[in-house]
Every structure is written in structure tokens, then in C-alpha cells.
Amino acid sequence: MERIMVVDDAVFMRHMLKKILSGAGFEICGEATNAKEAVEKYKILKPDLVTMDIVMPMMEELDGIGAVREITKFDPNAKVLIISVMTQQSLVVEALQAGAKDVVPKPIKADQVVEAVNKILKK
């Protein structure tokens, strides 16, 4: 079973994502509420995939994109799926440049999330 880490500053979104992903047969191996925590936990948990909210409060100079960058630096094969509002496209592009694999728009739909996760993991 593939292990997924969920990163989002909103408890609500984390709940939704965890529900969707565990419902689709994935193991939620951890969650983080800010960029810094995400990077730290990634290094310990080494999940197969990370879902990452791109717009999160700055944490010690680290935002969502910075977290993607740090994670990819630590693990060049890291698979990060961006979860973002549609209107933040330029940020998403930056995150993809930093090494993220794909993006699912908010408000999230269960099938879109599962499809994107499957696609990334198969690659």
C-alpha cells in the first residue's frame, strides 16, 4: 500500500484529503500543517507521495514552493501533488518548476484527487 503525507494549513482540508485518500486505499502516513513541518516530516517518513497546499503561511522563510524545492533536493524522486486554488496558477507553475509532479484544483473533487495520485504513482 502506498504511503501518502498530507500537507495543508487548514484542518478542514486535511480531513477531506485524508478521507478521500484512505477511502481509495492509500495509507496516510503523516500530515503537516506548514512548509517547515512538511520538509522535516518528509525526511523522516519518506512517503511515496505528498499532497501539498501551495498557499500556506510562511514558516521560517519557507512557503509551499520552498517546501517542494527542499523535498526535491532531499529526494530527487519525490512525488509531490499540488493542491491549489485555480486562481493561483502562477504559483502552481513555480511549484512545478520546483519539482512538483501535478496539480489538483481546489475545491477538490474526490475522483480528480485519486486520478492524479494514481497517475503520478504509476509513472
Next chain:
Amino acid sequence: MENSYHEIFLAESQEYLNTISQCLVKIEESPHDLESLNEIFRAIHTLKGMSATMGFEKLTQLSHHMEDLLDALRSQKIKANSEIIDTLFSCLDILEALIEGVKAKKKSSVDINPSLEALQKFFAPAVKTDEFTELSLEAAEFSDSEYTLFKEKKAQGKEVYKIKINLNKDCAMKQVRAFLVLTNLERVGEVLKYIPSVEDLKEGRFGFSFIVVLVTKENMEAVQNGLLSITEVSSVEIKSLVESLEKQAAPRAALPSYIKKIQSMRIPVERLDKIMNLMGELAIAKIRLLQIVGHEKYKPLEEVAFAVDRLITALQDEVMQTRLLPISYVLDTFPRITRDLAKGQNKQIELEIIGSEIELDRTILDELGDPLIHLLRNAIDHGIESPAKRKQLKKNQKGKIFIKVVRQKGHISIEVSDDGRGIDFESVAQSAAQKGMISKEEAVALSKNKSGMLNLLTSPGFSTSDKVSEISGRGVGLDVVKLKMEALGGGLDFDSIPEEGTSFFLTLPLTLAIIKAMLVRVRSEIFAVPLMSIRETLKIEEDEIKLIKSFEVIRLREEIIPIIRLDHKLELLDLKINLKDEQEQEEKLSIVIIEYGEKSVGLMVNQVLGEQDIVVKPLGSMVKRIRGIAGATILGDGRVALILDIMTLM
């Protein structure tokens, strides 16, 4: 939906509402504050997403429309004006009402249609996708120099393809998909031409398809399959092309920074109070322990007792810290209040707050809101002049109110200043004379006396304004501000220069849970008198007590001070030892002079024992209302001492 979601939704939505309100105030001040616009946009967007997921239709719909308007503001399609801000504020109120409805778990009767219509007025329709001309692969044209370049590449043994990429018609993130397509193409080769331009593609300014010319060593099928694997790419048309190159870095969007979130744990206040109470008992037990190890036979325990002493003192400090909250809990609402009041009176006012991060005991914080709002309202109502008047006076048309919170040793001081008309002592004194509050002679004297003026301003029922504003309807006057400050063990002072402004200064203790007190003995009972109310203590001879009518008084430096015999007052008379007899033996009487407001009273006690930090413990409900007693404390030797309530004693 499950209950836990419900709770989370309510808690988080409240945070977002606060963010929105704060940002709106900022945007009103500076309409080009992109940071705030982005922040508010993010808040409303998240709120919308949450509401949609929870199935709250009205909330979703309203926040969706607000989001549209905010997006237009953010992308500078529309310029923020006061009408827009007002509408957004009124929508915010509706959002709040809707969320209240969710909280009450009732179907809300709030009508959002007027808000939607109001929003619609400003809403410029967004650029529609079908306004982009449909591209055709065949029709794509290239210039001569471009053809020359294509031919050169072909001569180098590479393939040149023209490719049309079609995205799903419901594609949500065209810009992102275009980026993914371009990255994919750049991996396999070199893109010579983009239709529309690469900038347009990166900004999402295109229909649902675009064309590129690619130079690559890969075969056609591999390129096509690579592109089809990208999410939301619906089809790829590709043709070989037998026949300028600039790669510009995408403009890097500046990262909006968002306010820091409070990362904390919620603990019921009740529990903190219990911990504080236990802490107090522990501190007392510690003192007893230290007294016991003073004995020779417990000498081996001494070291450990001192360690316990140190640890408990440190723990006590920490526990005290948990009771503290930043004063921003009160001040965060002020920008909105300022805005609403200023608007109502057609005044322009800028509010600056410094030190809102400073922490205060929550019991003090609870009491502080009303007095501060009153001072703020005073500054707006009576202080800041109308823009026309200010212009005439050659002042900045925008008035300024300044709230500064500073932590000083053991105290917090809060300054509320404005640069308005100031207080005209003479006219205040005259107005008081007209109301019959003071005599004409007093009025003349008062117009030159600041502390006298403060007394007048803080007398009940005094007001220079005939108008009653929305907030003054609460009936909080300067007199209440003063009383509140005194009840909290703090003080009120002011400074004013006519035509230049007024400053009010509040001073407050950091906490009410542990206070300094003077211990006194009355017969065999020990009482604690809060040190902050004590003016002085003295010893007098019995014959210094004079009678004025039937009241006992003493004369102290030209001042007549009434005397309260505490044993009479507190009805300790049934005890055998008579205060007077004992006093006579000691020849001198101990008097503690206490002050409350302008009044001073001397308390007659048997003995002044000394000063000590005491932990205030509230009384049980049975005895709570006894006049003269504010609480209790436990002394080092385990005895209970009652704390005198100066206010009701006088």
C-alpha cells in the same frame, strides 16, 4: 456531515472572517495594497471551498460572488472605491449571519439576494474563453526568416513538427497545463515558435488550444504520447514541417506573504484557573516547608527544600504566563470600529496601533475592552475634527488616532492619543458650571488645573457632547473608565493641548491573581489590604482623633481624614479583646490610610504586620456578596486572611 467537521468548519470560518475584516480595513486605507487583496482573496476563497464541501449553499454562493469581485480588484480590472468596500463590509456581515445560522444548526432565513445584486453592480464580466479565436493547424503562418531557421534545423538532421495541443473544455488551470506541456516539449527538443506567444501561454491568455513548432530528434508518436500523458490534455494534432528563438523566463510572480497564524492549543479558561489555584496552594505549602527545614533536626532536608523552592517559583512564573493573552484580542476590532464611526460622521481617520502583541492577564483583558472602546469613541466623536475644519486649521485632513501599549516593570501602560481639537479646559469648566456641577469660582480655578479637570471629566454624568453615537449608547462614560481602571488596580491620566490633540494614559497591573498586600491585624484576625490602595500608614495618639458631628476624623497635614474602626465595621465586636483597651496599652494607634478615587479613609487596626505577595482566591458563592471583603488568601503558616475590598468598605 459529521459533527467534528462541523466544529472545525465553525472554528476555521471564524478565523477567515476576522482576516477578511482586517484586510478590508487595510484596503480601504490603501486600495493598492496587493498583499491584503491577495490575503482577503485567499480567505474568501478558502471559505467558499469549505462551504461548498459542507453543502452550505448560501454561504458558497455569496462567497463565490465576493471572490469574483475581489479577483477583479486584485487583478486591477476594477479599482477599489468606498462603495465597493462598503458593499464588501455589508456582505461580510451577511456571511457572519449565515455562519451564526450554521452554528445554531438552523436553516438560515438570511436573504443573500440583495448582497448578490449589490456585488453584481461592480462586477465586470471576465474575459470569456470563447473570445479567443479558434486556432487551426493548417492556417498557422510563419515568416520567411522563421522558415529559414526551420530549414537550418532540418539540415542538421532534426525533425521539425508543428503541433496543436487541445485541452479539455472544462480545464480549470489552463496556465498550469500549458506550462506542463511546454516543460514536456522542452525535455524532448527545442520550441521555435509559440502561437499565441509564450507569454500569453504562461499567463493562460488563450482558448483551449495552442500551437507550437518543435525541433526534436524524437519521432512523432513519442512526442504525441508524451503530451497526451499530461492531465487535461484532450488531444494532440501533430504534422511534420519541412522548412528565432528566444526563451524568456516566465515573469516570477512575487510571493504574497500571509499573516502568521496562531499556532496554539485551546485550553478551557476554567482549567487554567484551577491550575493557578493549585499553584497558589503549592506556593503556600512551599513556604511552610521552608519554615520547617529551618529547624536543626531537619537539616538534611534543607538542600532539597531549596531546590523545591526554586522549581516552584519557576513553575509559578510559567503558570502565570499561561494566563496571559495578547492585547490584540481587544484591539483587533478597533480598525473596524474606527472605520464605521468615522464613516458615520464623515471623518477621515487613520488608526495606528503599536504593541498589540503585549500580553495581559485575561481577567484584566476582559475588563479592558469597554474602557478602551470608550476612549477610542471619544477620540473619534469629540477629538478629531471634520475634514473641512482640519483643512481650515492647516492640519492633515485625515485625523490620526494612536494607540500605544507598552510594558513597563510590573505594569502595562496604554496610551490613546488623537491629533484632534484637544480639550478646552475653560469651556469644559464653564459647561460644568452651567450644569450646576461646580460653582463659577471653581470653574475659574479648574480651567488651570489638570488633575482637577480630570476629576471633572470623570464625574458621573459629565459629557460635552449632546449627540449620542451608536457606541456611546452603551452608556460607558469617562467616569466608568476611571472606575474600571481603579477596580483593576490601575490608573487614568491625560494630557491635552487645545487644537493639537489629547492623550489618555491608562496604567494596569500585569495580573490580578497575585498582588502585593499589606497584612494588618484587627483583634485576633489578620486581613490583607491591597498595597495599591494604600497611601500611607501612621501611628497616632488617641487624642488626635476628633469628632465632626458624629464622625471620627484625624487631621493629617491640613487634610481631614475620616476614620473607620475596622473591628466595628466588620462586626468583630463579640470577640473578647477590646480594640480600644489594647490600643491604650500600646499608647499609639495604627492607622492605614487608603485611597479610592478622590477619597481617603484611615482604617484603624491593631497592628501593621508588613508587606507580602499574596495569591488571591475568590470566595465561594455563599459569602461572595459580603461587603468589604474581596477575597481570601492563605498565609505562610496556613492561616486564612481575608482581603479587604476597599471600594465597598468606603
